Amino acid sequence: MPNRRSSPCLKTLCLKSISCHIDNIWCSGLDFLLENVARPLYIIGPFDHLTGDLTQELIQVLSEDKKVQRRHFQFLIHEGLKEVNLTVAKSVANNDSVVQLLGSRCRLLTKLELSGLNQVSPMTLIEVIENMPRLSSVILRQTKTNDRVLAAIADACENLRELDIFACPVSDKGAAGFCDKWQQKSTAKLSKLKKFDISGTKISVRGACQILLTFTNLEVFNFADVCAVLDSLSSGYSEQRLSIQSLSSSCIKCMDLSAKAVEISCRMCPFVTQIHLFAGVDDGKIASLNSLKHLRVLEIANVDREHVTFETGILPLIMDIGSQLLKVSLYEINNIDLVLIGNFCCNLKSFSCVLSQFNEVVFTSTHEMPNRAAFHELRELNFVLSSEIGDLPQDKLKLILENGKLLKDVSLLNIQSLTSELLQYVTQKHKFQELMTLTLESCNQITDSGIWDLVSSNNCLKNLVLKDCFQITRQDFEKYQYFTQDNNFDLDITWQ
Secondary structure, eight states: OOOBOOOOOHHHHHHHHHHHTIIIIITTTHHHHTTTOSOOSOOOOTTTTSOHHHHHHHHHHHHHTTOOOGGGHHHHSOTTOSEEEOGGGHHHHOSHHHHHHHHHHOTTOOEEEOTTOTTSOHHHHHHHHHTOTTOOEEEOTTSOOOHHHHHHHHHHOTTOOEEEOTTOOOOHHHHHHHHHHHHTSTTGGGOOOOEEEOTTSSOOHHHHHHHHHHOTTOSEEEOTTHHHHHHHHTTTTTTOOOOOOEEEEOSSSSSOOOHHHHHHHHHHOTTOOEEEEOSSOOHHHHHGGGGOTTOOEEEEEOSSTTTSOIIIIIHHHHHHHGGGOSEEEEESOOSBOHHHHHHHOTTOOEEEEEEOSOSSOOBOOOSSOOOTTTTTTOOEEEEEEOOSSOOOOHHHHHHHHHHOTTOOEEEEESOTTOOHHHHHHHHHHHTTTTOOEEEEESOTTOOHHHHHHHHTSSSOOOEEEEESOTTSOHHHHHHHHHHHHHTTBOOEEEEO
C-alpha cells in the first residue's frame, strides 16, 4: 500500500505557525507605528537572525498559504541573506518596490533568482545588480532583462558562474556589449562562467558565436541551434576544443542543419553528454554521433516521416554507444523496435516515445529475444500515441513493465494495450514498489480492478492521474479517495 502521511517536523510546524499568525502577532501594531512614516525602506524585525535557508522557506510557506503581502518583505529581506528566490512569491513580488529591497539590504547575495517577474523594470534590475558585487548565479528568466541590464551584469559581477536570460528581450547588440565589457576586465581570461542560457532571446547565431569566442570555458550553453553556431566558428577555429556538454538543433535561428555542422560539432565538443536534435536531422547526420563517447542523453525528432528511420538511423547508433545512454527520447519516429532498444541500451533510465503525427502507428517486431538486462534500470517511461490506427504491442509493453522493477514515473497516453489484466499481472509480480507517479490518459481498456490492485498494494505511489479513461467512473474515483483518506495514505488522486 502507498506510504502513510507522516507528521510534519518541528521546523515545518513552526513555519506554518508563523505563516498563520504573520499579521495578528508578528506584524501586530506595525500599522500604528508606521502611521506617520510615508514609506519605510525596510524594517529591522524579528526575522533578521534567521538563516538564509529558513527565510527562503518562510517566504515559500507564506506564498503557499496565500498569506504573503508586499509589506512582509520589508522585514523578511535582511542583510544576512546570501541566496534569494522571489519566483515562489511571484504574485506579490512582481513589482519594483519589493525587488528594490534586495538592492538596499542584500549586498552579500551570491545567488539571485527573479524568474517570471516580468513587471520589474530594467532600471530596477540594473540598480539591484550594481549593489551586489558578489553575485555568482543570476537567474532572470522571462523578465524585462535587456541589453542595458546585461551590460550592468558584466560590469558588476566579477564572480559570475551562471547566467540565465531565457526569453528576455536581449539582442545581438547586447551580447556584443556584454562580451566587450567582459574582455576589458583584467580577469577576462580567468572567466568562471560555466552556464549561460540565451534560448528564447533575440540573439542570433552571430551573437552566439561571439559569446562562445569570449567564454571558452562554458560547459552548459543553451541556445536553439548550437550546431549552427559551431559550424560558423569552424573557419580558423576548428582545432579549438570546447567544453560544451550539450548540442542542439531546432532550425529556429538557422535555415537548415548540414551534415558538416554535425561533424564539426562532434569534433569541437568531444565531451558532449546531451544531444537534442529537433529539426533538420536525417539518418546520415545521426551517424556522426557515434564518435561521442561520453553521450548520456539522446533526443531525436523527425520532422518528415522519411528523414529519420529506426533501422538505418537510430539502430546503428545504439548498437555502437547504446550501453552508455541513460535517456532516450524519440519523437515521430515510426517502426521502432523496443526489444532492440532494451537489449542495446541496457543502462537506460528514461525512455520516451511520442507518435502524434502519423496516420498509422507501427512498432517493429523482431525475432531476437530480449536479454535479462533489458529495461532493468528504467526509472521513467513515457508513451504518447495520438493515432487511432495501430497501438503499442501488448507483449512489448508487458516486457517493459515486467522488467521495470525500478520504475518511478510512468505516463501512458492512448495506450489501449494496457489492460487491467496486464496491470494486475505486473502488480502481483513486483508490486511497482518504486513507483511514485502514474499518469494514464485515454487508456480505455483499464478498469477499476487494475487500479484497485495497484492502490491497495505495497508501493510508494504518491500521484495517480486518471484522465479520460472511460471505464474508470466517478464512483471508482470516490472509492479510491475514501480508501486513501481512511488509511491516511500520502497519495494524491486526480480523475477527469
